[in-house]
Amino acid sequence: MAELISGPGAGLHRPRNLDWKRAAALLYGDWGTSKAYVIGLAFLAAGYASLPIILAVCVLTGLVGINYAVICRYFPDGGGVYSAARSQGRLLAVVGALLLIADLTVTAALSGWSGLSYFNIPILKEHIVWATVGMLLAMGVINWYGPKHSGSFAVTLALPTVIVVLVLIAITAPHLTTHYLERPHENPAQLWVQFVGVILALSGVEAIANLTGVMKLDPDSTTHHPKVARESAKAIWPVAVEVVVGTALLGWAMLSLNPNATVMLSDGAHSMREALHLRSEDTLRFIGEQFGTQSFGALFGQAFGWIVGIVFFFLLVSAANTAIVAMIGLLYMMARDHEMPPVFTQLNRHGVPRLPILIAIGLPVIVIVATANFTALAGLYAIGVVGAITVNVGSCSFNRTLPMKLHDRVLLGITFVILFLVEITLAHTKPDALFFVCCVLGVGLALRAYTLKRSGITTLIVTRQVAEMVSPTLAASMQPRLEEGQRIMVAARGITPVLSYALDEAQLRKASLYVVFVKEIAVYYGAGPIRGRARWQDDSEANAILSLMLKLGCERDIPVMPVYAMSDDPAATILDLAATLGVDFLMIGTSHRLTLTNLLRGNVVTNIAAQLPDTIRLIIYG
Structure with missing residues (x-):
């Protein structure tokens, strides 16, 4: 999703x-x-x-x-x-x-x-x-x-x-x-x-x-x-x-x-x-x-x-x-x-x-x-x-x-x-x-x-060799591959106390901290993958949270990896990411959704708690 x-x-x-x-x-x-x-x-x-x-x-x-x-x-x-x-x-x-x-x-x-x-x-x-x-x-x-x-x-x-x-x-x-x-x-x-x-x-x-x-x-x-x-x-x-x-x-x-x-x-x-x-x-x-x-x-x-x-x-x-x-x-x-x-x-x-x-x-x-x-x-x-x-x-x-x-x-x-x-x-x-x-x-x-x-898009004809040199897949293949011990994932829904708690735990356990920001998009149209790559830097809310966590992690010598996802089902996405990245702990804050929103869209915390694998320990903070 x-x-x-x-x-x-x-x-x-x-x-x-x-x-x-x-x-x-x-x-x-x-x-x-x-x-x-x-x-x-x-x-x-x-x-x-x-x-x-x-x-x-x-x-x-x-x-x-x-x-x-x-x-x-x-x-x-x-x-x-x-x-x-x-x-x-x-x-x-x-x-x-x-x-x-x-x-x-x-x-x-x-x-x-x-x-x-x-x-x-x-x-x-x-x-x-x-x-x-x-x-x-x-x-x-x-x-x-x-x-x-x-x-x-x-x-x-x-x-x-x-x-x-x-x-x-x-x-x-x-x-x-x-x-x-x-x-x-x-x-x-x-x-x-x-x-x-x-x-x-x-x-x-x-x-x-x-x-x-x-x-x-x-x-x-x-x-x-x-x-x-x-x-x-x-x-x-x-x-x-x-x-x-x-x-x-x-x-x-x-x-x-x-x-x-x-x-x-x-x-x-x-x-x-x-x-x-x-x-x-x-x-x-x-x-x-x-x-x-x-x-x-x-x-x-x-x-x-x-x-x-x-x-x-x-x-x-x-x-x-x-x-x-x-x-x-x-x-x-x-x-x-x-x-x-x-x-x-x-x-x-x-x-x-x-x-x-x-x-x-x-x-x-x-x-x-x-x-x-x-x-x-x-x-x-x-x-x-x-x-x-x-x-x-x-x-x-x-x-x-x-x-x-x-x-x-x-x-x-x-x-x-x-x-x-x-x-x-x-x-x-x-x-x-x-x-x-x-x-x-x-x-x-x-x-x-x-x-x-308005966007200034123009068409530029280049040779195949030049096109391959600027291919986004080439840059992706050069990303660093980190190895660490324990992994902690925290789901960010604003600058809340659970982020501070996650930093403390990561520093105490000498663990890597994955800060996940899931942008909730209630759009349902399955016509194939969306082209282009959105960046968390372009999302004002995600930028504020992830930039702060990177800065705090650098000050405390904690390896912080920002993860930005877009989904119509945040609970399923967080579960999928936690299992794929093989985290040891998943930390989330309590839900503050209104009753009507919970009725129409469901409670994220409850959905995660009901489906999380036994191998991942869940910590609900707040």
Whole structure:
């Protein structure tokens, strides 16, 4: 969970503790939500002639899933669009990241809207815009405190959602029929436009590429030569099959409802065709109600409809929160790479980037208020996600430095061409979406240009020999390797009495003292290692503490080694460092966190005490 920035342990790697089952659950929390609104939008586009469109979307979704299995194979340290495209150029990486921000913006807005729609409460639907805005603002308040393990809720909901989908398929299966299907009414060009307009099932697949950097390694690989092909494949395939097959079967089930039947809704009687239009925002719940009633009676149908509604409400709200958290992490990462203004890296006292969280909440709110319509909101969706995936797939296909097999490169190239045509069509047929994505790109690239101008970054072409001479790895290899007796580690959370006690103990025992400062950053975006190396000298709080300890250690002839780490989980990082450095004593001060912060993020001292190995003695001072 940590990236060690300086100090003796500079060779540490981020722990790979994500197994394929949890990775699959996280992926499903993003990718699996698409069927909740794709089916209804397909019906709005083509009515009872929408089955070919739904099947075509499923085929393309499966193809993109295969592509991302390939990408994960070649990018074991994170293969998201920002990481993969960076090998082809920094500007392309920023463009891909901005397209992903456009996608995440609409994901948060659309998922929140759709989630509330699944309650199917008339008064809520009448004020759905402001209800969604209120929910997003509440998410912003919660995320301001940087709640720990933000994706855990999606993991918890994955299994209940799969069970509900399987039950829904089982109930509808006996009623599947082709009797009500209609032939397409449009010419091929219009069918293509309808097809690209409902390509929303691709959203979320990017999540798996961002997780490879923390996935458990394959049995035949090492930390220095990582491979996650098997682990990532086991995570992708179950989710891909569920998304593709589930969307196809549930789409067919929707079109197996008699269009001439009469249905009672809250505002009166409607034909089935009209009802499907009116309930397009919560189609899966409507399908569950109708087929549940046909199979087991009206009482069961209503009860099952509520179960479907509640499960998908929580899953969609979780997906909205995941999108917000991912946007915060992406903006922070770009700022760390000097692609966005340095102000984006400023953190609040809970380790959350101040400006990125305001942007991550503000953008979806602006989009919702500006569109105020579910169909218009969905129209903004595809251009961002398709653009980001196109950049990722294309970057991998044209990256000649990757040791890629020919058939993999051809597969990525074919997919790139298809998605590029889809993106061009979206730009041509959806002017609102084009305007939206151009605004995101324009503002983002303007901020990047301002950042580069302020930082004075220029491009200098030198020979390979000169580049190797100034390589940061060369300087790292010349760092001194000290040998000492006992080792004491003290975790610094300000200039507190525990530091003085640690100096006394180190002097008494003639031990080396490791002073650890963990900068708590509640940013969750696993798109590979952050480039560049932050220095504790550039962190005002860390500089004050570590400089003082170095000075006091020099005066008392105590070898003091500063260790600076950045992490979203300080307890896990301190434990990892203590075990890696082989310390004999770990000293920490008592926690002074507020009750609300403890509730959302946990108590560091308690977490360390519960997990510290028996070989390391813990001293809690204060």
